[in-house]
Amino acid sequence: MDLQLKGKTAMITGATRGIGRATAQLFAEEGANVAFCARDAESVATVEAELRETGVKAAGTALDVADAAALRAWVESTAADFGGIDMAVANVSALAIPDTEENWETSFRVDLMGTVNLVKAVLPHLERSTVRSVVAISSVSGREADFASGPYGTMKTAIIGFMAGVALQVADKNIRVNTVSPGNTYFPGGVWEGIEGGDPALFEFAMGLNPTGRMGTPEEIAAGVVFVSSPLASRVSGSNFLIDGALTRGIQF
Numbered sequence: 001m002d003l004q005l006k007g008k009t010a011m012i013t014g015a016t017r018g019i020g021r022a023t024a025q026l027f028a029e030e031g032a033n034v035a036f037c038a039r040d041a042e043s044v045a046t047v048e049a050e051l052r053e054t055g056v057k058a059a060g061t062a063l064d065v066a067d068a069a070a071l072r073a074w075v076e077s078t079a080a081d082f083g084g085i086d087m088a089v090a091n092v093s094a095l096a097i098p099d100t101e102e103n104w105e106t107s108f109r110v111d112l113m114g115t116v117n118l119v120k121a122v123l124p125h126l127e128r129s130t131v132r133s134v135v136a137i138s139s140v141s142g143r144e145a146d147f148a149s150g151p152y153g154t155m156k157t158a159i160i161g162f163m164a165g166v167a168l169q170v171a172d173k174n175i176r177v178n179t180v181s182p183g184n185t186y187f188p189g190g191v192w193e194g195i196e197g198g199d200p201a202l203f204e205f206a207m208g209l210n211p212t213g214r215m216g217t218p219e220e221i222a223a224g225v226v227f228v229s230s231p232l233a234s235r236v237s238g239s240n241f242l243i244d245g246a247l248t249r250g251i252q253f
């Protein structure tokens with residue numbers, strides 16, 4: 001299937017590992033140019049080189065999305081360097097799960113405001129595109145109560161609400177705004193690998209909730225993100241797209 005992304009430009013926050021990395025790779029394999037950021041400069045340089053091997057233009061920037069001014073500057077410089085922005089994915093999460101005051105503040109600045117500030121910065125550029133898509137990564141923890149329902153889950157819920165509101169506000173400009181909510185996603189160095197080693201009982205409990213008998217992979221989530229971002233999903237906006245292998249039990253209306 002041709003997703004009609006060749007020569008288009010995608011921006012992704014937090015694209016050196018996990019879902020963000022898989023999403024950047026799939027965009028590149030579909031022929032889209034990729035601008036991405038992450039905090040670790042060495043990892044950014046490595047991923048930039050790997051993405052360029054696909055034959056597309058790729059540029060990585062070492063950046064903390066909690067720095068609103070730096071985030072806005074990155075968007076503006078990307079638009080200038082790439083000749084515009086067609087798609088954006090707000091992927092970064094602090095993964096600050098324990099219920100502490102510090103984690104509430106960190107989750108607010110990184111997860112929620114990192115999303116809000118990216119969306120606000122890219123919207124004027126998306127108006128000049130023919131694709132016009134922005135996606136935020138939330139979580140099943142933003143949809144139902146679970147062990148991560150403190151700062152992490154609350155900010156993920158807020159992201160879903162924020163994106164739904166923006167979708168309505170910009171619908172007349174043909175800008176599509178959606179949320180993707182992954183279920184348990186396992187990858188080396190990820191949160192679930194850490195839980196597997198540090199809290200085996202919680203890991204076993206979580207595995208038992210997955211009716212497929214396994215957790216998802218970053219590539220499985222990325223496939224949904226890239227499709228929803230593409231022109232083929234031209235009628236999809238204001239949606240919260242669950243990719244969880246039937247993990248969540250609630251019925252969506």
